[in-house]
Every structure is written in C-alpha cells, then in structure tokens.
Amino acid sequence: MADKRPLLEYTDDEAKDCATESTLTGVSYKPGASPTLIWYCRQIVLRRKLLVGLLVIFVFSYFLIGPADVLDLENVQVHHQSYALDMEGYLVYSNHCRIVDLDPYKRDVMRHFKRVSYKPCRSHPPLTHVHYNDTIQRYVLSINQASLKSYKVGNDLSCCYQGVVRASETDVNYTSCHAFKNEAKLANTTDSVVVKCKTNDDQIYINAHPTVPERKAIRQRLDQWAKKDRRKLVPSVLMIGIDSISRVNLIRAMPKTAQYLYDNDWFELAGYNKIDDNTFPNIMALMVGYNLSNAMKHCSPYKVNGLDKCDFIWKLFKEHGYVTAYGEDAVKINTFNYLKKGFQQPPVDYYLRPYLSAAEKLLGGNIVLGLPHCVGFETEAEHVYNYALEFAKRYRNDSFFGFFWTNTHSHSDISQTSSMDDYLRGYLQRLVSQGTMEHSIVVFFSDHGLRFGPTRATWSGHLEERLPFLFIWLPPFVRKAHPEFVQALRQNRNRLTTPYDLHITLKHILSLSGRIGSLESLGGAKDCPKCQSLLQPVTLSRSCEDVAIADHWCTCWAYGSVYKNSKVVRQLAKRVVNYLNDYVTTFRNGSLAHLCVPLALQSVSTAYKAQPNDNDPSHIEIYRLIFSTSPNKALYEATVRYNKNLPDEDNLLVTGSVSRLNTYNGEADCMNDFAIKKYCYCRHKGG
Incomplete structure (x- = not known):
C-alpha cells in the first residue's frame, strides 16, 4: 500500500x-x-x-x-511416514506403550549439529590394488601403472609384500617381504598383505590390502551342505552396524542414506528400543540372547577363553554350512576387546582385526575426536565396509553370515557421521550392483544413540539414546516364497521391538535354509522368553516389562517435569548416590573399592515423573532424575521405582543401570572394569 x-x-x-x-x-x-x-x-x-x-x-x-554452519541453513528433508497408523506423532501407540516420533530438527539439538563434509584421505591414488582371479582361485596383487605418475619414481622401483599373521588379539607377525615387479599371485595361506615400494633406497609407498582367500576346508563345508540343499535357494545374512546412531540422527545426519532406505523398500522397525547402556550388552543380546548379567556369568569377557565359550549366532550359522566373517574398526575400543580379553581363537572364518591392527600401526593417518579416522588411503570405516563388500562378493553364490561394525565416524559426536552420507548411500547401491541384495537378507542397524555430549541432556537426546535405527532387506525370492514375512515386517514397523527379537529373527532365517529343525527347536532368546522373530507379527499390547527392557531404558512412557528440590526428589537422589557407592563397594567382592572415592550428591539438575499408560500399577511412581555428584563433577541419570506404601528399606528400586551423561576421561584411569568405571573417581585424583 x-x-x-x-x-x-x-x-x-x-x-x-x-x-x-x-x-x-x-x-x-x-x-x-x-x-x-x-x-x-x-x-x-x-x-x-x-x-x-x-x-x-x-x-x-x-x-x-564457517561454511558448515551456512550449509545447515538448508537441511535435507527426508520424506517418509514412520508414525503409527492414524496416530501421527507416535512411532508406537497402544495402551501399554507410546513412543513419540521425535522431530529430527528440534532447535535444542540442531544448535549443536553442524554438517561435516567428506574429505579424501589422500590427494593421490594408491599405487597397488588386489583383485580375486576366479580362474586360478587366488588374489593377484598388481601395480597401477596409471598411478605411477603421482609418485616420485626414479630409475629403479622395487616393491615387496609381506603377509600379516595373527599372533593374538593384540599382536600380529609379518612374513618376510617377497619382491615382485608388476604383479604377484598371493598364496591362500594369509588373509592380508602389507606392500612397500622403494626408489633409490627411499621408501615412497606403503599400503595394505585385506583379502578373502579361498580356504580348502571352507570350500568343502560349503559344497557338502550345498549338496543337501538340492538346489534350494538359501538366504545369506549380511549385517552392517554403526555405533551410537539413533534412528532420528540417521535421518538428521545422513538424510540421503535414510531416503534411499525409505525409497527402496527396506523395512524399518521404528520402535526398536535398546535393552542396556552401551554397545557390549546390546550386541550380546543380539548375538547371544543374554542380558549383561548372564553374559558375565556364562561367557565373561574378563576371563581368558570366556568369550570363546559363548554361543554366538555366527557359530550356529557356521555349524550349518555357512562361511562367516566379522570386522570392526578402531581396534582399541572393539566391542569384545575394550577392557576385555577378546577371543583367544579367531571367532569366525574371516576375522578382520589382525589386518586393522597392522594397518593402524603402519599406514599412518590421523585422529578425529579421539578415534582413528584416515588409515592410509581410506578412512578406517571404509576399510571395514569395503571388506564386507568383498566378502559378500566372493561368496555371492554360497551361503554366508557376515557381521561388520564401525565406530570411528559416529561414536563421539552427533555431527561427524554426516560426512559419510554420500558414501553410505553409494555403498548400499554398490551392494545392489554386485548382486548381494538378490540372495541376502541385509540388516542395517545401530546399538543405541549418542550417549554423551550436550544434546544427551535434552529430552530429545534422552529418547534418541534409547532408540537406535533398524532396517531389514528381504531379497525377492524370500518375499515371493513368504509374503507373510513382508506383511509382518510392515506391521512390526510400529511395534515395540528389541535386540532379543533380532536374535530370534536370525535363528528364524537359519531355519529357512532347511538345514536345521524348526525355529522352535532352536530356542528363543535366553533372557527374553516373550520375545519373538520379527518375521512374525508382534502384538500391539507389548510393554517394556514383557520384553525385558528395564524402566530406565524404556521409551514407552511420557514424563512430566516435577520440582527438582522437592523433599521426595532430594531423598531419592541421595539414595541413588548411596546405591552407586554400595555398588562400587561390593563389586567383585569389594576387591576394587579401595581405588575409588565415595561420591556425594551435589545437586539435582532436573526431575521428571512418568505419566503411566493404561494398565500400569497406580501405586508405583516412576521418577527420572538427572543429578551431579562430587568430587568427580559427574552428571548422572537414573530411573527409579518408588512405592510410598512400603517401608523405606523396600520402597526404592533403581532400574537398569545409572547413565553417565558427561565424559570421564582421565578420572577413572585406575579402573579397568567398564562396569564400574563411570562410577569411580580414583583416589589419587582426590589427593
């Protein structure tokens, strides 16, 4: 106007x-x-x-x-519909469980999120590569002639390779260095090689290559079982896992990857809820069917041969004619090795740990957020992903079980994993192009969301930590033979599900091979009798209690804020601190108590009270408390059941474990036991 x-x-x-x-x-x-x-x-x-x-x-x-901040002004939106039918705003909605569908772009989280760009580890290509020759059934190591111009090669170029041999979980040995000119046929007796090249006595190149060599015993096993199959199609299993990524952060940080999954008929399990704090217990529930207590009892990682005695699901597949593989990056924090004994014998047919141990030591690279990032010419995560690709390619026409896990681009920060978005979308496309998706059931998943950092103290961060992502791919021949699986997975998208269910699902897949009895004969998950295969319809009336999820990890309740300094809240917080001190004092018969200073309540940051769903007992009140302690300046989160009708000695129950929300690097160096490390403040720190 x-x-x-x-x-x-x-x-x-x-x-x-x-x-x-x-x-x-x-x-x-x-x-x-x-x-x-x-x-x-x-x-x-x-x-x-x-x-x-x-x-x-x-x-x-x-x-x-910075340019990353400007880029964040235009976040890539993921178009999908994961909420429960007719209940927009909820991933699961029933009288027993209501899981909220979080907004990935909430301001209290996005203020800490900065998209990270992918940067190649080297500006020039590697000088050597390996490929499998089907005719001679061996790997061939070759020099890339086109890459020579990127190196300062004098009149004389001499190269040699040496095999990497596993000595133990922590050590590797090397064979003598075998000289070669343009190419060399590698023996099938070693799983990986280190290559070195010199010119005029100066080393100008070092690299390493993992391989999946032909093994006579493995080939005999595969052929023996294939004869029994009588040309029946047997689905293989490929599991690709990423540490510390919630379902919501997959959408936020890797929108292209997430959109690819939604657009290409992968089945999402949007109500997938973790069952314990960190990676080890959640992976044990998935791979063995045990909770943490029984894992420690039956296959303690603190004992030599403890993990070797455990009934990992890959053993079951191997016993029934599958070739098996396991790879994980960041060798110092591997799931079965960090503050643990690891495996005395290789747990699978193809074990990547020896190769990565050598690569981390020899190839050079850099550290990002405390973890190896570039290792030689690739990020360490790419070493794992590419090995999984090669394993699946090598045994495309056989039956295989591969478990591959990465930590390095996701473990320590909410933003870092965004750098791998384009790569992982392309990686899923590479699986398609090499034919893996035609015959394999692929599980793409995480163990939990981010456990530390500024976003973790938010309400969104609390839920994200408990809700990892899970997507399942069924190959066409399985969909055609079992349309009921398709229907079940679509229905189960909006049901409460757990790693125990995924454990039973893997057994169900094995039963499809016809090489074993019925699913019932395999048994379920030992520590979740009511859990079931995800290829069967999951009842809507599930509660966390039904599927062995402690209150502390349960996402089925809404919480309302309560006065943090009320008499009840302060008393509950003090009793939780006493509980932590008692836990440390009695752990391992008190043998470690002298190392740690007793903790005291410093303050309560926030307090919440659960708003019960229908059918929840009205006489029990559930509180979630976030509080700090001294002298360690720790921030903890605890969930307690409080029954005011019972006497004081019986009216409080701490559920699950108490979460540590801030890092504790350096303050618990006297403690090598991961179970109590986050509750210990070493006496030498206290003076």
Whole structure:
C-alpha cells in the first residue's frame, strides 16, 4: 500500500535517497512530485538496503562462523511416514506403550549439529590394488601403472609384500617381504598383505590390502551342505552396524542414506528400543540372547577363553554350512576387546582385526575426536565396509553370515557421521550392483544413540539414546516364497521391538535354509522368553516389562517435569548416590573399592515423573532424575521405582543401570572394569 504522507513530511535524507535512487532507476524526481512517486522510489532504496544487509550477513557467516554452519541453513528433508497408523506423532501407540516420533530438527539439538563434509584421505591414488582371479582361485596383487605418475619414481622401483599373521588379539607377525615387479599371485595361506615400494633406497609407498582367500576346508563345508540343499535357494545374512546412531540422527545426519532406505523398500522397525547402556550388552543380546548379567556369568569377557565359550549366532550359522566373517574398526575400543580379553581363537572364518591392527600401526593417518579416522588411503570405516563388500562378493553364490561394525565416524559426536552420507548411500547401491541384495537378507542397524555430549541432556537426546535405527532387506525370492514375512515386517514397523527379537529373527532365517529343525527347536532368546522373530507379527499390547527392557531404558512412557528440590526428589537422589557407592563397594567382592572415592550428591539438575499408560500399577511412581555428584563433577541419570506404601528399606528400586551423561576421561584411569568405571573417581585424583 502506498505511503500517503504529504510530500513535505518526507525527511531531507529520504528525499536525497529518493533523488539518488530515481536517477539510478530512470525515474526523474522533481520538487513537488507526487507522494506515490516518492513512495515508489523509497521502496527501491529499502530493497537495496535489505539486499546489502543480507549479503553482509552471508559473508559474515561464511568467513567467521564457517561454511558448515551456512550449509545447515538448508537441511535435507527426508520424506517418509514412520508414525503409527492414524496416530501421527507416535512411532508406537497402544495402551501399554507410546513412543513419540521425535522431530529430527528440534532447535535444542540442531544448535549443536553442524554438517561435516567428506574429505579424501589422500590427494593421490594408491599405487597397488588386489583383485580375486576366479580362474586360478587366488588374489593377484598388481601395480597401477596409471598411478605411477603421482609418485616420485626414479630409475629403479622395487616393491615387496609381506603377509600379516595373527599372533593374538593384540599382536600380529609379518612374513618376510617377497619382491615382485608388476604383479604377484598371493598364496591362500594369509588373509592380508602389507606392500612397500622403494626408489633409490627411499621408501615412497606403503599400503595394505585385506583379502578373502579361498580356504580348502571352507570350500568343502560349503559344497557338502550345498549338496543337501538340492538346489534350494538359501538366504545369506549380511549385517552392517554403526555405533551410537539413533534412528532420528540417521535421518538428521545422513538424510540421503535414510531416503534411499525409505525409497527402496527396506523395512524399518521404528520402535526398536535398546535393552542396556552401551554397545557390549546390546550386541550380546543380539548375538547371544543374554542380558549383561548372564553374559558375565556364562561367557565373561574378563576371563581368558570366556568369550570363546559363548554361543554366538555366527557359530550356529557356521555349524550349518555357512562361511562367516566379522570386522570392526578402531581396534582399541572393539566391542569384545575394550577392557576385555577378546577371543583367544579367531571367532569366525574371516576375522578382520589382525589386518586393522597392522594397518593402524603402519599406514599412518590421523585422529578425529579421539578415534582413528584416515588409515592410509581410506578412512578406517571404509576399510571395514569395503571388506564386507568383498566378502559378500566372493561368496555371492554360497551361503554366508557376515557381521561388520564401525565406530570411528559416529561414536563421539552427533555431527561427524554426516560426512559419510554420500558414501553410505553409494555403498548400499554398490551392494545392489554386485548382486548381494538378490540372495541376502541385509540388516542395517545401530546399538543405541549418542550417549554423551550436550544434546544427551535434552529430552530429545534422552529418547534418541534409547532408540537406535533398524532396517531389514528381504531379497525377492524370500518375499515371493513368504509374503507373510513382508506383511509382518510392515506391521512390526510400529511395534515395540528389541535386540532379543533380532536374535530370534536370525535363528528364524537359519531355519529357512532347511538345514536345521524348526525355529522352535532352536530356542528363543535366553533372557527374553516373550520375545519373538520379527518375521512374525508382534502384538500391539507389548510393554517394556514383557520384553525385558528395564524402566530406565524404556521409551514407552511420557514424563512430566516435577520440582527438582522437592523433599521426595532430594531423598531419592541421595539414595541413588548411596546405591552407586554400595555398588562400587561390593563389586567383585569389594576387591576394587579401595581405588575409588565415595561420591556425594551435589545437586539435582532436573526431575521428571512418568505419566503411566493404561494398565500400569497406580501405586508405583516412576521418577527420572538427572543429578551431579562430587568430587568427580559427574552428571548422572537414573530411573527409579518408588512405592510410598512400603517401608523405606523396600520402597526404592533403581532400574537398569545409572547413565553417565558427561565424559570421564582421565578420572577413572585406575579402573579397568567398564562396569564400574563411570562410577569411580580414583583416589589419587582426590589427593
């Protein structure tokens, strides 16, 4: 609407601006011009000032804040529909469980999220590569002639390779270095090689290559069982896992990967809820069917040969004619090795740990957020992913079980994994192009969301930590033979599910081979009698209690804020701190108590009370408390059941374990037991 002020009410500055602008725009301004013309000129001036202002803001943002921040102004939106039918806003909705569908772009989380770009580890290509030759059934190591121009090669180039041999979980040995010219046929007696090249006695190149060599015993096993199959199609299993990524952060940080999954008929399990704190117990529930207590009892990782005695699911597949593989990056924090004894014998047919141990030591690279990032020419995660690709390619026409896990691009930060979005989308496409998806059931999943950092203390962070992502791919021949599996997985998208269910699902897949009895004969998950295969319909009436999820990890309740300094809350918080001190004092018969300073309640940060669903007992109150302790300045989160009708000694139950929300690097170095490390403040720290 035009400015209707009389001409005389325009200021001198406005008149000057208008005169200047009118000249620039070809509109002649003369004294006594109409107010409408003055208004027109003035709008042009304001628009120009606005454009200049926006340009200044952009330049400031780009150069002073950084290009990653500017990029975040345009987040890639993922188009999907994961909420429960007719209940938008909930992933699961029943009288027993209501899981909220979180907004990935909530401001309290996005203020800490900065998209990270992918950067190649080297500016030049590797000088060597390996490929499997089907005719001679061996790997061939070759020099890339086209890559020679990227290296300072003198008159004399000499190269040699040495095999990497596993000595133990922590050590590797190397064979003598075998010289070669343009190529070398590798023996099938070693799983990986280190390559070195010199010119004029100066080393100009070092690299390493993992392989999946032909093994006579493995081939005999595969052929023996294949004869029994009588040409029946047997599904293989490929599991690709990523540490510390919630379902929501997959959408937020890797939108292209997530969109690919939604667009290409993968089955999402949107109500997938973890069962314990960190990676080890959640993977043990998945791979063995045990909770943490029984895992420690039956196959303690602290004892030599403890894990070797455990009935991992890959053993069951191997016993029934499958070739098996396991690879995991960041060798120091591997799931079965961090503060643990690991495996005394290789747990699978093809074990990547020796190769990565050598690669981390020899190839050079860099550290990002405390973990190896680049290792030689690739990120360490890419070493694992590419090995999985090669394993699946090598045994495409056989039956295989592969378990591959990465930590390095996701473990320590909410943003870092965004750098792998394009790679992982392309990786899933590579699985398709090499034919893996035609005959394999592929499980793409995580163990939990981010457990530390500023976002973890938010309500979104609390739920994200408990809700990892899970997608399952069924090959066409399985969909055709078992349309009921397709129907069940679509229904189960909005059901409460757990790693125990996934454990039973793997057994169900093995039963499809016809090499073993019925699913019932295999047994379920030892520590979740009511859990079941995800290829069968899951009842909507499930509660966390039904599927062995402690209150502390359960996402089925809504919570309301309560006064943090109320008498009840303060008493509950003090009793939780006493519980932690008692736990440390009695752990391993008190043998470690002398190392740690007793903790004291410092303050309660926030307190919440659960709003029970239908059928929840009304006499029990469930509180979630976030509190800090001294002298370790720790931030903890605990969930307690409080029954005010019982005497004091019986009215409080701490459920699950107590979560540590901030890092504790350096303050618990005297403690090598991961179970109590987060509750210990070493006495030497306290003076």
